[in-house]
Amino acid sequence: METVERLIRSTQELLWERGYVGTSPKAIQRAAEAGQGSMYHHFAGKAELAKAAIERSGAELRAAADVQLAGAGTAAERISGYLGRERDVLRGCQVGRLAADPDVVADPELRAPVAETFEWLRTRLAEVVAEGKRTGEFPDSLDPERTAATIAAVLQGGYVLARAAGSTEPFELAVQGLVDLLGAK
Amino acid sequence: METVERLIRSTQELLWERGYVGTSPKAIQRAAEAGQGSMYHHFAGKAELAKAAIERSGAELRAAADVQLAGAGTAAERISGYLGRERDVLRGCQVGRLAADPDVVADPELRAPVAETFEWLRTRLAEVVAEGKRTGEFPDSLDPERTAATIAAVLQGGYVLARAAGSTEPFELAVQGLVDLLGAK
Incomplete structure (x- = not known):
């Protein structure tokens, strides 16, 4: 693997595990098996490398979500499939995790790929909720924008509750509870 | 204020803002206006002080939640009141925030008060959802344990989405979406 690629992937892993505050340039270089000179040859510093890593993580999240959300099936099936797909729950979300990081949230350059x-x-x-309303799968009273925010929040909050509990159970309960509520006409 | 109290409150603030990884004993001493000797006279180290601070934050979260959840009103009103109460959304949850912290999650002593x-x-x-089922406010099909996890997850995930966006809007949308779903009979 190229050095740039190793640097980006190592930074993704370290940001996921330790966060921006807890990730030092030294730790990145060690994980990427890259020298200090090599890292600073490719990136101006930790912030620029972190931005590239966060953009990559965001792209990976979007691709993974689209496997279900843009896949086959009815709107309700695609949302259930997305909610129920296999996840490393106790690791949490590699993008959502960064919202807890004060230096990411405070830096417009680092926050942008998280926000986007x-x-x-x-x-x-x-879009999928609106489609499900048109096909009659979801009740007409559902507001797509609100419902979408609720779905995204249940996943992100489910990770928080699971990591707090040291168990995937609260995540699974939260998702099942949402599926119940979405099914209630 | 007593030194112990200042140390605990300063640690609560620093954990909320910077997390455990980002909080040094020096920063605590500075914020608490306490000397190193004084801090180590009262607490064996950063971990013991953090444990006391997290326990205090947990007690504060419980007291704040009970203002609405154990207050007056029907079950549905109490849950809506709890969801809609004033919050410093962009600051996030002082307890939930710690679930992103690898050193808190990895240490059973530090994770315990978060989990509890x-x-x-x-x-x-x-309990409140079950009460609302008995009074007929919530549909009989609702599972109290699942619904409770969904409600807690929407709040925690709402904070994540809001901090990511640099705006309270996704939090408000997620909560409104949940209230809509809970209201659908």
């Missing part, structure tokens, strides 16, 4: 990823996700979910 | 707080919250919410 969830903006994209909520827009995509709202 | 959300366990308590989900139990309390499930």
